[in-house]
Amino acid sequence: MLNYMLRRLGYGLLILVGVNLLTFVLFFSVNTPDDMARLNIGGKRVTQEQIEQWKAERGYDKPVYWDDRQQRAAKLTHTVLWERSVSLMLLDFGRSDARQAINIGHEVKTRMGVSLQLALPLFVLQVIVSVAFSLLLVFFRNTRIDFWGVVLCVLMLSISSLFYIIVGQYFFSRLLRLVPINGYAPGLDAIKFLVLPILLSLLSRLGGEARLYRAMFLEEIGKDYVRTARAKGLSEQIVLFRHVLRNALIPIITSAGSYLPYVFLGSLVFESFFGIPGLGAFVIEAISGQDFAIVRTMVFLGAALYIASNVLIDIAYSWVDPRVRLG
Numbered sequence: 001m002l003n004y005m006l007r008r009l010g011y012g013l014l015i016l017v018g019v020n021l022l023t024f025v026l027f028f029s030v031n032t033p034d035d036m037a038r039l040n041i042g043g044k045r046v047t048q049e050q051i052e053q054w055k056a057e058r059g060y061d062k063p064v065y066w067d068d069r070q071q072r073a074a075k076l077t078h079t080v081l082w083e084r085s086v087s088l089m090l091l092d093f094g095r096s097d098a099r100q101a102i103n104i105g106h107e108v109k110t111r112m113g114v115s116l117q118l119a120l121p122l123f124v125l126q127v128i129v130s131v132a133f134s135l136l137l138v139f140f141r142n143t144r145i146d147f148w149g150v151v152l153c154v155l156m157l158s159i160s161s162l163f164y165i166i167v168g169q170y171f172f173s174r175l176l177r178l179v180p181i182n183g184y185a186p187g188l189d190a191i192k193f194l195v196l197p198i199l200l201s202l203l204s205r206l207g208g209e210a211r212l213y214r215a216m217f218l219e220e221i222g223k224d225y226v227r228t229a230r231a232k233g234l235s236e237q238i239v240l241f242r243h244v245l246r247n248a249l250i251p252i253i254t255s256a257g258s259y260l261p262y263v264f265l266g267s268l269v270f271e272s273f274f275g276i277p278g279l280g281a282f283v284i285e286a287i288s289g290q291d292f293a294i295v296r297t298m299v300f301l302g303a304a305l306y307i308a309s310n311v312l313i314d315i316a317y318s319w320v321d322p323r324v325r326l327g
Contacts, residue, residue: 005311012307016089019303024085027292033060033080039290040097058097058293059083084293088300096286097293104297107282115266115278117190122198123263126205127256133206134213135240138221150214156207161200165273168200182275197270212255216248223247249320257313261305265298 031039037054038046055061060080067078076082087094093104137149173181179196220226221244229239266280275281279298286294 093297097291111279119263130209133210138217153207153211161204164200164204197274216251220244253316260309
């Protein structure tokens, strides 16, 4: 297990370096520092003096890859590549390209907490509700409950999440006035602002998740160990929960684990529509404001979280199924 973990961490580090360098090259091959300055300063008449001042304030006045004017290691360290890309590997995110030049690291820490308040309960509820609903359909398989349940799942996954947001805001906020239509407040007051987005996000994902889990359970039901359990006189409930569910945990963990990065990075659509100041809304604001420093940071964090999630999923495999050995 230890050797496997070290090897995966080594692979992950190489992937992070590759993603970091590739992102940097793509951004700076499409936009030069002068182009970035014009985009952020705005206006039709931008003087070269304003551009140079903007670059100097944000460290873009240095050479991009190599500085021949410096000596020894400073040829590499006194560059935009080192200060804006290599520094990400040390979790030094620097400042944004916007006029306010905010501290990206501070924003990430603050907004990640907000995103967790939305995404963590959603993640737990999503797994519980999807598994319970799919087990219900399997228990009543080949009946009208199963048929109309599958129809409902197909209908739910065919509808865009934007439809859930618009209808949910109109019905629960405007007509019934049960919850605020958008916004956020810290502390316990956040509950009333997060209930509606959690509920709507749960509904938007339930159809696809439940249908996937139902297919997994139906595949397990046809195996020999299930027939043996029934032959021993076990009830259908015990067969489903003690045998079928346990042996279907690996694909469930794979499906649910792929959502883990979004638990930390937040939901782009729901945070934007509901005015929740999490990392998802942070990315949307950065893209609309042409703030490439924030976008590069979020791409790097996304890659790191995906790598960490895959490692955790592999470890969970060996926990739920003793036959799995990591080596």
